[in-house]
Amino acid sequence: MSDHIPTTARSLVDLAASTPQQDLFARVLDQRSRPNPYPLYAALRRQPVSRQADGTWVVSGYDEIAALLHDPRISSDMRNAGQESAPGAEKSFILRDPPSHDRLRGAVMARFTPAVVESLRADVRRITGELLDAAGSQGRIDLVDEVAYPLPVSVICKLLGIPPEDEARFHVWADTLARSLDRDPDMTQEEADQIQHAADALADYLTQFTAERAKNPGEDLISGLLTGGAHTEPLRGDELVVTTRLLLIAGHETTVNLITNGMLTLLRHPDILTRFRREPALVVPMVEELVRYEPSVQFRYRATLDDIDVGGTTIPGGSAVVLLLAAGSRDPHHFDQPEQFIPDRTPNEHFGFGGGIHYCVGAPLARLEAHVVLPELVRRLENPRLAEDPPPYRPTAALRGPRHLWLNVDRVRP
Amino acid sequence: MRVVVDLARCQSYGQCVFAAPEVFELTGPEVLEYDSAPSDHLREQAERARAACPVQAITIGPAAGPTRDATAAPPRSAAIDTVGGQR
Numbered sequence: 001m002s003d004h005i006p007t008t009a010r011s012l013v014d015l016a017a018s019t020p021q022q023d024l025f026a027r028v029l030d031q032r033s034r035p036n037p038y039p040l041y042a043a044l045r046r047q048p049v050s051r052q053a054d055g056t057w058v059v060s061g062y063d064e065i066a067a068l069l070h071d072p073r074i075s076s077d078m079r080n081a082g083q084e085s086a087p088g089a090e091k092s093f094i095l096r097d098p099p100s101h102d103r104l105r106g107a108v109m110a111r112f113t114p115a116v117v118e119s120l121r122a123d124v125r126r127i128t129g130e131l132l133d134a135a136g137s138q139g140r141i142d143l144v145d146e147v148a149y150p151l152p153v154s155v156i157c158k159l160l161g162i163p164p165e166d167e168a169r170f171h172v173w174a175d176t177l178a179r180s181l182d183r184d185p186d187m188t189q190e191e192a193d194q195i196q197h198a199a200d201a202l203a204d205y206l207t208q209f210t211a212e213r214a215k216n217p218g219e220d221l222i223s224g225l226l227t228g229g230a231h232t233e234p235l236r237g238d239e240l241v242v243t244t245r246l247l248l249i250a251g252h253e254t255t256v257n258l259i260t261n262g263m264l265t266l267l268r269h270p271d272i273l274t275r276f277r278r279e280p281a282l283v284v285p286m287v288e289e290l291v292r293y294e295p296s297v298q299f300r301y302r303a304t305l306d307d308i309d310v311g312g313t314t315i316p317g318g319s320a321v322v323l324l325l326a327a328g329s330r331d332p333h334h335f336d337q338p339e340q341f342i343p344d345r346t347p348n349e350h351f352g353f354g355g356g357i358h359y360c361v362g363a364p365l366a367r368l369e370a371h372v373v374l375p376e377l378v379r380r381l382e383n384p385r386l387a388e389d390p391p392p393y394r395p396t397a398a399l400r401g402p403r404h405l406w407l408n409v410d411r412v413r414p
Numbered sequence: 415m416r417v418v419v420d421l422a423r424c425q426s427y428g429q430c431v432f433a434a435p436e437v438f439e440l441t442g443p444e445v446l447e448y449d450s451a452p453s454d455h456l457r458e459q460a461e462r463a464r465a466a467c468p469v470q471a472i473t474i475g476p477a478a479g480p481t482r483d484a485t486a487a488p489p490r491s492a493a494i495d496t497v498g499g500q501r
Contacts, residue, residue, distance in 0.1 A: 284465045287465075348465075355468060367433070
């Protein structure tokens with residue numbers, strides 16, 4: 001095993017082995033599992049479709065997840081499992097089914113074209129360079145706060161046409177709203193209130209901003225959504241606000257974790273880091289392996305519209321289902337050596353960007369950013385070492401990633 | 415360089431179009447058009463598309479010689495194929 005195992009991993013394996021099957025997902029949500037949830041996922045896969053104590057069904061096998069991602073009897077609207085929508089997340093297309101999902105997603109896709117994504121490449125290079133220049137004189141840098149967080153935020157704001165001076169305001173809102181994705185039953189009232197407050201503040205901002213754009217359209221995506229296209233209706237009002245909010249949050253949290261998890265994984269595999277320095281083109285298959293091995297999105301919730309037979313088990317209609325994508329991407333029935341990080345793994349049919357009709361809209365942009373930033377980090381950071389391992393993690397289990405990644409470096413090369 | 419798309423696998427995710435816009439194009443919701451013999455200067459793009467394909471349907475081989483995947487469609491220049499939707 002070349003894999004580095006943090007000191008907590010051994011006890012986590014023991015914990016997973018001794019936890020009853022029906023309590024495993026509660027352990028996943030537990031903040032203490034954030035550094036390494038994978039032993040819990042391995043334990044869950046012993047029963048690839050398993051009912052948890054609270055009635056939620058957790059699906060952790062590759063084939064079972066793939067079947068449900070493509071099953072029209074699976075809904076993304078959790079009201080179909082008797083749950084209220086998470087505050088601040090209502091009505092965006094990630095939580096809708098066809099036909100309204102297809103209409104809203106189609107409106108975005110009509111404007112989020114290959115040419116638009118490619119046009120951001122130069123911005124990604126420039127911003128990456130500027131952020132590393134700014135970190136330049138220090139022997140210790142926080143990769144999250146100094147590079148991984150500001151880069152995707154600047155890029156998504158550029159795409160949407162949000163002025164740079166407003167970027168900082170999204171920082172707190174996006175962080176807070178991400179936590180609502182866990183649907184954690186143990187969430188405190190204080191946390192729930194904070195989420196509602198952030199949702200309201202962001203909605204107010206976007207309502208004002210989109211109204212202003214309607215009067216003075218530009219070249220940005222929001223203006224494009226307001227205008228509509230040859231085959232898509234213009235978006236207005238609440239639909240435009242929630243769609244924009246979805247893009248902002250998705251663009252904030254996930255790519256941050258991809259960059260951070262990428263550097264963390266490389267630093268835990270010095271042999272691969274050495275190879276990557278010699279062979280920067282390795283980044284292309286390596287990013288796919290990163291989103292398999294340490295995915296930013298660990299799981300998504302769904303609701304069953306009918307009784308569904310999957311993996312020899314029947315999930316009753318009206319159930320809440322967790323599609324544990326990160327567990328499927330490490331299923332030994334589908335991947336050789338699934339617990340190993342193999343940067344040029346081929347084939348690599350992972351769930352890192354989900355699958356089916358909800359496949360990550362931003363995947364092309366996330367790939368572009370990672371393809372640019374990871375070789376640049378490795379080229380410019382001289383002798384990087386992890387200051388602590390495991391690093392501190394953000395609370396969110398569904399969108400998992402370090403809150404800080406402190407690196408000691410000899411210097412930042414020009 | 416030869417590019418082959420296994421159309422039995424393709425589900426029109428469109429990731430290849432973003433990764434390699436000079437090799438792949440979706441001309442309709444489920445219509446993939448691609449250059450099966452692109453110039454070698456497009457290799458980097460083509461490799462990006464092969465890696466990004468969510469169902470790993472793309473094979474890249476040398477300009478001549480048998481493809482690795484015997485079940486894949488024969489090479490055609492700028493072939494227009496109608497492929498199955500993802501649902």
